[in-house]
Amino acid sequence: MEFTTLVQVIINGVLLGGVYALAAFGLSLIFGVSGVLNLAHGEFLMVGGMAVFLLFDALQNVWYVNPFILVAVVAPLFFLVGLVFEKALIQPLTQRKEHVRLASAVLVTLGAALVIEDVADFASRGSQYEKSVDFFIPSLVIGEIYLETNKLVMFGLVLILIVALFIFLRFTYVGLAVQAVTQNRRGALLVGVNTTRINAIAFGIGTALAAVAGGFEVINSMVAPNIGLPLTLKYLCIVVMGGLGSFLGVALGGVIIGLGESFLGFFYPAWSQTVAYLLLVTVLLIRPKGLFGK
Amino acid sequence: MNKAFLFPLVVVGLLLAFPLIEMDARDYILLILFTLFLNIVLAQSYDIVGGQMGYVNLGHIVFFAIGAYAFGIFLNAQLGFVLSLIGGAGASVVFAALISYPFFRLRGAYFSLAAFGLVKLMEYVTINMGALTGGSNGLKIEAGDRVVPIFYLSLAVVVAVVICSWLIGRSQLGLAMKTIREDEEVARDFGVPVLKIKVQALLISSFFPGLMGGLYTWQLQFIDTDQVFGLKIALTPIAMAMLGGSGLLIGPIIGAVFLVGVEELIWTQLAQVHWTVTLLGYEVDIGQFAHLRGAILGLIIVLVGLFMPGGFARLPPVERMLTRAGLMTEDK
Amino acid sequence: MSAPLMSVRALTVNFSGLRALDRVSFSVNPGKITGIIGPNGAGKTTLFNVIAGHYRPSGGQIIFGERNITGWKSDRVCRLGISRTYQHVRPFLGLSVYNNVKVGFLYGHQAVNWKQKELSQEIASMLEFVGLEGLGEKRAEELIPLNRKRLEVARALATHPRLLLLDELIAGLTPTETLSMMETIRQINAKGITVLMIEHVMKAVMGLSDKVVVLHHGEVIAEGSPAQVAGDQAVIDAYLGAQH
Numbered sequence: 001m002e003f004t005t006l007v008q009v010i011i012n013g014v015l016l017g018g019v020y021a022l023a024a025f026g027l028s029l030i031f032g033v034s035g036v037l038n039l040a041h042g043e044f045l046m047v048g049g050m051a052v053f054l055l056f057d058a059l060q061n062v063w064y065v066n067p068f069i070l071v072a073v074v075a076p077l078f079f080l081v082g083l084v085f086e087k088a089l090i091q092p093l094t095q096r097k098e099h100v101r102l103a104s105a106v107l108v109t110l111g112a113a114l115v116i117e118d119v120a121d122f123a124s125r126g127s128q129y130e131k132s133v134d135f136f137i138p139s140l141v142i143g144e145i146y147l148e149t150n151k152l153v154m155f156g157l158v159l160i161l162i163v164a165l166f167i168f169l170r171f172t173y174v175g176l177a178v179q180a181v182t183q184n185r186r187g188a189l190l191v192g193v194n195t196t197r198i199n200a201i202a203f204g205i206g207t208a209l210a211a212v213a214g215g216f217e218v219i220n221s222m223v224a225p226n227i228g229l230p231l232t233l234k235y236l237c238i239v240v241m242g243g244l245g246s247f248l249g250v251a252l253g254g255v256i257i258g259l260g261e262s263f264l265g266f267f268y269p270a271w272s273q274t275v276a277y278l279l280l281v282t283v284l285l286i287r288p289k290g291l292f293g294k
Numbered sequence: 295m296n297k298a299f300l301f302p303l304v305v306v307g308l309l310l311a312f313p314l315i316e317m318d319a320r321d322y323i324l325l326i327l328f329t330l331f332l333n334i335v336l337a338q339s340y341d342i343v344g345g346q347m348g349y350v351n352l353g354h355i356v357f358f359a360i361g362a363y364a365f366g367i368f369l370n371a372q373l374g375f376v377l378s379l380i381g382g383a384g385a386s387v388v389f390a391a392l393i394s395y396p397f398f399r400l401r402g403a404y405f406s407l408a409a410f411g412l413v414k415l416m417e418y419v420t421i422n423m424g425a426l427t428g429g430s431n432g433l434k435i436e437a438g439d440r441v442v443p444i445f446y447l448s449l450a451v452v453v454a455v456v457i458c459s460w461l462i463g464r465s466q467l468g469l470a471m472k473t474i475r476e477d478e479e480v481a482r483d484f485g486v487p488v489l490k491i492k493v494q495a496l497l498i499s500s501f502f503p504g505l506m507g508g509l510y511t512w513q514l515q516f517i518d519t520d521q522v523f524g525l526k527i528a529l530t531p532i533a534m535a536m537l538g539g540s541g542l543l544i545g546p547i548i549g550a551v552f553l554v555g556v557e558e559l560i561w562t563q564l565a566q567v568h569w570t571v572t573l574l575g576y577e578v579d580i581g582q583f584a585h586l587r588g589a590i591l592g593l594i595i596v597l598v599g600l601f602m603p604g605g606f607a608r609l610p611p612v613e614r615m616l617t618r619a620g621l622m623t624e625d626k
Numbered sequence: 627m628s629a630p631l632m633s634v635r636a637l638t639v640n641f642s643g644l645r646a647l648d649r650v651s652f653s654v655n656p657g658k659i660t661g662i663i664g665p666n667g668a669g670k671t672t673l674f675n676v677i678a679g680h681y682r683p684s685g686g687q688i689i690f691g692e693r694n695i696t697g698w699k700s701d702r703v704c705r706l707g708i709s710r711t712y713q714h715v716r717p718f719l720g721l722s723v724y725n726n727v728k729v730g731f732l733y734g735h736q737a738v739n740w741k742q743k744e745l746s747q748e749i750a751s752m753l754e755f756v757g758l759e760g761l762g763e764k765r766a767e768e769l770i771p772l773n774r775k776r777l778e779v780a781r782a783l784a785t786h787p788r789l790l791l792l793d794e795l796i797a798g799l800t801p802t803e804t805l806s807m808m809e810t811i812r813q814i815n816a817k818g819i820t821v822l823m824i825e826h827v828m829k830a831v832m833g834l835s836d837k838v839v840v841l842h843h844g845e846v847i848a849e850g851s852p853a854q855v856a857g858d859q860a861v862i863d864a865y866l867g868a869q870h
Binding site for chain 2: 092104106107117125236244273278281285288
């Protein structure tokens with residue numbers, strides 16, 4: 001393998017991993033705070049991407065808008081969607097016994113995922129199935145290495161969002177409360193944290209992050225009604241691999257899987273999609289609570 | 295004789311006699327019943343681990359898929375029908391044994407996730423092992439006239455899995471499984487060898503889907519990864535178990551009858567009618583909403599999760615009715 | 627004096643840098659009731675959890691009878707003859723009272739081939755002994771708190787323990803209930819079962835124990851008869867805070 005190819009593969013892997021990490025952050029936040037495996041997470045990503053596509057498509061002839069701006073418009077809407085989703089579907093489950101809660105959360109979020117996917121599928125009838133936004137900026141060439149500017153912008157935005165999230169978690173009351181609930185729900189409740197509100201906020205932020213990732217997907221490659229569940233599964237791999245509630249773990253997990261897919265995609269393309277699951281199973285076998293889990 | 299046995303015996307008796315009736319729609323009905331049996335077996339065997347032991351195994355379908363592929367591969371290797379069927383189930387059990395130790399180091403949500411990941415992993419492995427499995431082209435087998443034998447064989451598997459599940463529920467093993475569901479740490483404190491029990495439960499629960507997988511391949515003569523690893527077939531049996539009442543013997547059966555019933559009787563029929571109504575000035579074809587059946591299934595699943603975590607069978611009126619009929623097994 | 631039933635030697639437990647138990651040593655004499663007292667956070671429950679096999683100590687040994695059981699998993703510890711109750715009761719909530727006790731009989735000690743009928747009788751008499759007669763068919767979650775505690779005792783006794791660990795069994799009970807529970811503990815001890823109990827209720831622990839061990843900040847600061855311990859200056863300081 002030539003050096004420049006190696007660099008190209010690594011860069012692609014890290015870029016891919018960055019977007020993975022972003023959506024996985026959202027999922028991790030939700031999982032950490034509410035203990036719920038949100039199997040509908042990937043659906044919000046898909047719908048977020050669809051929303052960006054529809055806005056772009058509708059505005060195309062009127063006003064050629066940078067799709068990244070549309071992503072920023074869509075994100076707050078999905079914060080609200082997350083709040084409503086939590087209020088309607090997740091909150092009622094919180095009082096149940098542990099194994100019942102796990103099972104009912106699986107049911108509720110899976111059912112919601114099926115509904116969202118099927119409605120999106122139904123609504124896409126008669127138009128193209130895979131949707132993508134045509135938006136190109138010339139590639140950047142450094143020596144023999146090509147960098148797609150789209151991806152660079154995206155990666156920059158991912159970094160900014162991750163830093164913002166870190167600052168939020170570290171320096172704001174709500175952020176600290178989110179962490180407290182993740183670590184010890186009862187303890188947080190005892191010191192006066194409004195856990196119901198924190199749950200809702202976590203869902204809001206998590207869903208907004210998924211929608212942003214969906215926006216990036218639609219700009220970078222495509223979204224289609226059936227991508228939701230497989231993506232959810234991949235993000236869950238990242239979250240669990242990194243260790244529940246560990247943000248460093250998620251970032252690292254995302255990048256490892258991105259790199260893994262990029263490398264395997266280069267040598268054995270057929271196996272590249274197995275990376276997430278192989279790594280998940282391997283990591284869990286060695287460390288049952290993930291890389292950074294306690 | 296205990297009245298609890300009366301109703302199941304009558305049902306099984308009627309089913310045994312059914313293929314003898316001469317009628318046009320016989321083969322069609324037998325096919326629907328096969329679908330029902332398939333789902334009952336998957337739901338009931340899932341519930342051994344999921345309901346009685348409380349480990350939500352989102353990867354249960356892998357056992358079915360392995361049975362389906364192994365049967366096809368063995369049959370094409372001229373092993374003969376019976377050996378292939380047993381071999382398929384055997385392959386499932388061996389696979390369960392291989393994953394059981396590492397997977398049962400994981401608890402709760404971690405276990406569910408890793409198992410769910412296993413479905414995708416095995417799907418890709420199957421696609422990439424084209425020499426053995428036919429890869430993305432799928433696997434073909436040759437089979438002759440088999441509608442009636444497959445009906446009886448699948449009915450036999452249903453009876454076997456129900457009896458097995460019932461026996462476990464009454465046994466010492468079943469009690470240990472329930473203590474693991476309630477509080478695994480305490481179970482261990484009271485001498486329950488938790489790992490051994492979990493492995494036993496998983497091996498038992500992997501055998502029946504393995505058998506059923508072989509029958510499925512035999513029925514279809516052609517399988518590919520979408521059919522046996524698809525998310526819908528992976529998750530529907532689990533939804534059925536919970537919908538009917540997880541942990542209760544009758545639960546997965548009720549759930550399977552309900553969902554297969556909804557699917558076959560309503561949606562399949564609806565897709566064939568073209569019933570147009572005018573709504574707010576628009577012509578709307580009601581039949582096209584048949585395409586939303588995934589959404590309706592999802593909605594049902596959401597409602598069950600939200601409002602009846604115990605499933606149909608634990609709704610007080612249903613519970614009373616089942617108790618009167620002697621069909622309510624206790625889960626305590 | 628006979629050899630101790632259990633000796634704990636220099637037992638040390640660290641939780642990510644925090645020392646929960648620091649070279650704790652004491653012994654439990656067969657057939658006696660030993661009490662463990664100490665302020666909150668002294669490491670009492672940690673001690674029980676280590677003995678019961680929840681986690682491996684960072685250092686030291688636990689000798690039970692002739693055997694070194696340090697680091698054994700809890701199911702093995704139980705089958706060898708150490709059983710317990712929990713500070714925050716943990717019956718199998720979804721199971722019947724009967725089945726809760728049955729688990730102890732079936733799995734809690736070396737293999738016994740129970741005949742169905744014998745087993746039912748044993749369970750019934752166990753339920754009667756702790757005062758739960760007639761409640762066998764109820765789910766544990768339907769029991770009032772006092773009865774949940776009783777159920778925990780019955781489940782622990784069902785394993786035929788040689789050593790019974792009671793973690794704050796009496797705390798939280800009314801005065802009448804306290805008296806009846808103390809009587810139950812005496813009866814258990816009279817059957818020849820050695821008891822090691824953590825207790826905050828001084829009247830109970832002083833009234834029942836043959837020997838008292840005092841833990842403070844993970845260390846044993848006093849050990850002796852109830853009267854000796856009550857007069858010990860270090861113990862008084864630990865409880866009142868050494869403000870003078």
